[in-house]
Amino acid sequence: MNKKTRVAVFVSGSGTNLQAIIDANIPNVEIVVVVSNNPNAYAIERAKRHNIPVEVIDHRNYSSREEFEREIIKKLEPYRVDLIVLAGFMRILSPFFVRAYKNRIMNIHPALLPAFPGVNAVRQALSYGVKYTGCTVHFVDEGVDTGPIILQSVVPVYDDDTEEKLLERIHKEEHRIYPEAIRLFAEGKLHIEGRRVFIRD
Numbered sequence: 001m002n003k004k005t006r007v008a009v010f011v012s013g014s015g016t017n018l019q020a021i022i023d024a025n026i027p028n029v030e031i032v033v034v035v036s037n038n039p040n041a042y043a044i045e046r047a048k049r050h051n052i053p054v055e056v057i058d059h060r061n062y063s064s065r066e067e068f069e070r071e072i073i074k075k076l077e078p079y080r081v082d083l084i085v086l087a088g089f090m091r092i093l094s095p096f097f098v099r100a101y102k103n104r105i106m107n108i109h110p111a112l113l114p115a116f117p118g119v120n121a122v123r124q125a126l127s128y129g130v131k132y133t134g135c136t137v138h139f140v141d142e143g144v145d146t147g148p149i150i151l152q153s154v155v156p157v158y159d160d161d162t163e164e165k166l167l168e169r170i171h172k173e174e175h176r177i178y179p180e181a182i183r184l185f186a187e188g189k190l191h192i193e194g195r196r197v198f199i200r201d
């Protein structure tokens, strides 16, 4: 039997992506821990409901980003994690952390990168007036939302869209492509060449 891919999901908020990944029941993938920097994140309840261990590491208790990240690395050690999945984790990871898990960290962003990186991506897209936006799953590199792109999905913007309505349709796509990207990783089908990610059988 193939070895299971051991996944850590990092969250800060509501955790609908975490829920989608849990519900997808991806073969040969085990969510071994959920890490939250926010002790009040609803995602923690979701993890507990599914008996997934939770580590709360509140960034406000650390005097520097590096100290915070050293603590995460220490807490992760016993879980022997193969892949870190950022699912609405609202802290930027420094090059120090990214190097420790090189090509083993994924993020989901609610826009078609490289458009609208950073915070409030949906608001940025609406106010820019684009006709199409969407979501992107990418490997994390040392920049902010700049890593090699794994999957994207396009979502049209309608005239009567509000940020809420548009976000709801983007979320639907996120919940579809994030489990898919994790499945591809677990099956060893993702190959990174420079900035490009190829999906191979």
Ligand code: GAR
Pocket: 011, 012, 013, 014, 015, 016, 017, 018, 043, 087, 088, 089, 108, 109, 110, 118, 119, 120, 121, 171, 174
């Ligand atoms: C998601 O829409 C994700 O794309 C976004 O946070 C939301 C988390 O929702 N991430 C970013 O904006 C990262 N820059 P969730 O907690 O319900 O999964």
